[in-house]
Amino acid sequence: MQYHYIANAAVASSAGRTIAVIDPSDGQPYDEIQRGTVEDIDTAVRAAQQCYDGVWRSLAPAERGRLLQRLSAKITENADELAAIEQRDCGKPTRQARADAAALARYFEFYAGACDKLHGETIPYQEGFSVLTWREPHGVTGHIVPWNYPMQIFGRCVAAALAAGNVCVVKPSEDACLSILRVAQLAAEAGLPAGAINIVTGYGHEVGDALARHPGVRHISFTGSPRIGTLIQQAAAERHCPVTLELGGKSPQIVFADADLDAAVPVIVNAIVQNSGQTCSAGSRLLIDSLIYEPLLERLAQAFESLRVGPAAMDLDLGPLIRQSQQQRVWDFLSDAQVAGIPLVAQGTVVDEAPDTGFYQAPTLLRDVPADHRLAQQEVFGPVLAAMPFHDEDHAVELANATPFGLVAGVWTRDGARQLRMARRVASGQVFINNYGAGGGVELPFGGVKSSGHGREKGFEALYGFTTLKTVAIRHG
Numbered sequence: 338m339q340y341h342y343i344a345n346a347a348v349a350s351s352a353g354r355t356i357a358v359i360d361p362s363d364g365q366p367y368d369e370i371q372r373g374t375v376e377d378i379d380t381a382v383r384a385a386q387q388c389y390d391g392v393w394r395s396l397a398p399a400e401r402g403r404l405l406q407r408l409s410a411k412i413t414e415n416a417d418e419l420a421a422i423e424q425r426d427c428g429k430p431t432r433q434a435r436a437d438a439a440a441l442a443r444y445f446e447f448y449a450g451a452c453d454k455l456h457g458e459t460i461p462y463q464e465g466f467s468v469l470t471w472r473e474p475h476g477v478t479g480h481i482v483p484w485n486y487p488m489q490i491f492g493r494c495v496a497a498a499l500a501a502g503n504v505c506v507v508k509p510s511e512d513a514c515l516s517i518l519r520v521a522q523l524a525a526e527a528g529l530p531a532g533a534i535n536i537v538t539g540y541g542h543e544v545g546d547a548l549a550r551h552p553g554v555r556h557i558s559f560t561g562s563p564r565i566g567t568l569i570q571q572a573a574a575e576r577h578c579p580v581t582l583e584l585g586g587k588s589p590q591i592v593f594a595d596a597d598l599d600a601a602v603p604v605i606v607n608a609i610v611q612n613s614g615q616t617c618s619a620g621s622r623l624l625i626d627s628l629i630y631e632p633l634l635e636r637l638a639q640a641f642e643s644l645r646v647g648p649a650a651m652d653l654d655l656g657p658l659i660r661q662s663q664q665q666r667v668w669d670f671l672s673d674a675q676v677a678g679i680p681l682v683a684q685g686t687v688v689d690e691a692p693d694t695g696f697y698q699a700p701t702l703l704r705d706v707p708a709d710h711r712l713a714q715q716e717v718f719g720p721v722l723a724a725m726p727f728h729d730e731d732h733a734v735e736l737a738n739a740t741p742f743g744l745v746a747g748v749w750t751r752d753g754a755r756q757l758r759m760a761r762r763v764a765s766g767q768v769f770i771n772n773y774g775a776g777g778g779v780e781l782p783f784g785g786v787k788s789s790g791h792g793r794e795k796g797f798e799a800l801y802g803f804t805t806l807k808t809v810a811i812r813h814g
């Protein structure tokens with residue numbers, strides 16, 4: 338049985354109700370989490386505020402940094418255990434689960450080093466004045482985390498919020514929260530004071546909504562679907578609370594005829610199969626120069642056909658999807674493709690060892706997908722790559738920008754001038770030239786434009802979102 342983690346202690350739901358934890362590799366329940374309540378959120382926010390007022394706000398930034406560094410070391414010491422928890426909870430192949438644990442440690446390491454480097458400015462103003470700015474924390478920050486990368490997304494927002502001097506209340510996904518509960522225990526072992534990190538589990542419409550509405554929460558960071566992002570922003574707007582929204586995308590990989598295809602093919606494949614396509618920054622649209630359309634599709638077909646899907650512990654190319662409804666969502670997209678006559682180029686294989694009760698989906702390559710079809714417009718959040726041809730650079734830009742989203746783009750060309758032109762013209766928060774990273778390194782600011790959200794996570798930039806700027810104007814004499 339798992340409990341909320343509030344003020345460095347395990348706490349049961351005030352309603353005494355629980356939710357089953359399902360292993361996506363076989364669809365069977367194996368644990369229970371607390372089904373939190375509005376009262377549980379209130380308890381957590383109060384604990385956080387007490388920590389902020391009592392200890393956290395008066396800690397020297399360098400001391401905050403030491404605590405975060407200690408937590409990073411604890412995560413590294415316990416990385417195998419954390420990876421094993423995440424693997425079973427989310428269905429991640431071993432390599433991915435280990436990479437996520439390493440990234441979590443790296444978030445705390447990076448932001449530990451940033452605590453004492455976040456400063457304001459002095460501003461030349463008028464004779465007789467000194468003007469300075471201070472970057473002040475919001476206080477209690479709320480974090481609503483999805484199920485696709487629980488450790489990584491927890492790390493990227495909570496480490497930055499703490500580094501900026503805030504305390505955190507976290508609502509992980511009801512579909513995957515076990516690793517986050519364990520990290521909160523490690524934080525206590527690392528010496529973080531009671532109330533600095535508080536975790537309340539439960540359903541989004543119950544505890545997520547309560548967190549977004551709580552008057553004591555002064556900033557919300559949310560990663561998830563555009564529909565829920567809108568609800569969060571509306572709830573926060575009631576009390577003018579700032580929000581950071583990371584809402585996924587329909588990110589294009591744009592391949593010109595002069596591209597190095599040997600380099601591009603494995604990266605294009607990985608960008609859609611990593612985490613079974615359940616990645617906000619998945620490269621889910623493939624725009625191909627018509628001059629190389631057929632040969633590139635042939636190479637990709639071979640690559641897709643070699644991919645194997647199976648139980649997470651088998652550490653194959655792909656594990657299962659997170660839950661049955663996500664599997665159904667992918668099936669619905671694929672059956673729409675069939676009805677629309679969109680050609681299926683290639684699929685990988687679900688291995689015989691995969692139980693029928695698990696949530697498996699073979700990676701699928703589709704071609705000639707019309708730019709206005711929902712497969713080219715909406716996030717599938719599964720391993721489905723939609724390819725389409727373009728005839729020149731303007732057409733490539735037009736297609737790249739023809740969705741409601743704008744999170745990440747990949748551009749493959751050897752032409753230096755075109756690299757820069759494309760980077761300017763594509764509407765997205767990140768552009769990768771001749772590479773593609775699922776969000777890139779910890780150092781690189783990450784976030785979207787249009788329906789992909791607003792605000793930036795990661796890098797130094799994230800710290801600005803977790804602070805508010807105070808201007809102090811002193812008149813002398």
Ligand SMILES: NC(=O)C1=CN([C@@H]2O[C@H](COP(=O)(O)OP(=O)(O)OC[C@H]3O[C@@H](n4cnc5c(N)ncnc54)[C@H](O)[C@@H]3O)[C@@H](O)[C@H]2O)C=CC1
Nearest residue numbers: 482483509510541542545546561562565584585617716718
């Ligand atoms: N950008 C990203 O990384 C993610 C995008 N998605 C997209 O969303 C689709 C649906 O997945 P879901 O799990 O349903 O995403 P979701 O947006 O419902 O869930 C994300 C988080 O929000 C919480 N939540 C749900 N309703 C809420 C509410 N009314 N108030 C406050 N919090 C709430 C959930 O409990 C979870 O912690 C996916 O197929 C994918 O397209 C989902 C997860 C992550």
Ligand SMILES: O=Cc1ccc(S(=O)(=O)O)cc1
Nearest residue numbers: 486489616617618775776777
């Ligand atoms: O799903 C969105 C997502 C998850 C992880 C990352 S990264 O690992 O920080 O690159 C980026 C986007």
